[in-house]
Amino acid sequence: MADLDDLPDDGMRYELVDGQLLVTPAPLPVHQRVVVQLTVRLEANCPEEFEVFVAPFDFRPASGRSLQPDVLVCRCEDVGPKGVELRPLLLAVEVLSSSTRMTDLLLKRAIYEEAGVGSYWLIDPDQEALTVLELEGGRYVERAVVKGDDAFDAQLPFSVRVVPGELVRRVSR
Template identity: 50%
Template sequence: MTVMVEHESGSYTVEELESMPEDGRRYELIDGQLHVSPAPGYRHQEIVAELCGRLRAACPDDLTALPAPFTVQVSSKTEVQPDVLVGRHVDFTDKLLPVAPLLAVEVLSPSTNIRDLTIKKSAYERMGVVSYWVIDPQEPVLAVSELDAEGCYRQVAEVKADDAFDATLPFPVRIVPAELLGWLWENGAG
């Protein structure tokens, strides 16, 4: 279960995140509100690992793909950790990405579904993340949203199971949701 934690002053800052315990939970800050999520499960992590590997293999030389935990910190009130992100090498510091990634991916889990589909999606849109992917590991389904000319997300694709998505943003890559589950899908555990 994701928990939103209230602060006595009403708002957290990224500096306060440094005092959070190293307890396996994910601590994120969105517009000053602290969101705490439990460590992800096996199915979730299989998808993250497989997707990150496929993105890294297809990345142009000036880009990279990284799995969580890696911090995107665009202001003193917002620090998130997408499950997978793609950014330009030149934009990274040793500790974080201080600008919007080109792609942010969230893999849904029971504890993060609502937040990933609403709060984080809205935060990524405000940051200017050009492409936002959400993967439901239970189906599996990949939903792809991209910024339109007005800077708002529009869903441009939804692919299920063995169907393929041929991404053009942030670079060409083919993703088949069922393949991200690997062994789990092939052996009927999908």
């Protein structure tokens, strides 16, 4: 884990899963747009006892595991000097891309589920789609799949409205 902390700040994302280093290239503009737009919406509705972070920000659910969700929500009290360690997140969000799709859909889903992350959202910019998974009895249950201009009114981790198309498309001001 100490070696992970010593890696260069070179625009790449470095994550560790059971001794395997996952290296992801810098995200595309549409990916960044989704992250920014979602973060703005989450921040506007976030209760003061929670915090919203964006990658790179470490979530270390267990020894030998360090992940960096694109966006996450956690309790303020769970934030340590290196991120969130050994405490479940309230929400982890991954924006799918060709280089991360399988990791996000399979590997990270399983790790977040095992770690007790309350909600896991997957956003597919190509399909303008949001898939919402919520932990129930230790397993993720699909709560919603919304596309385009349809809205999802989240209750977990707090009340917020998300419209996938608005996250993907640049809205003129």
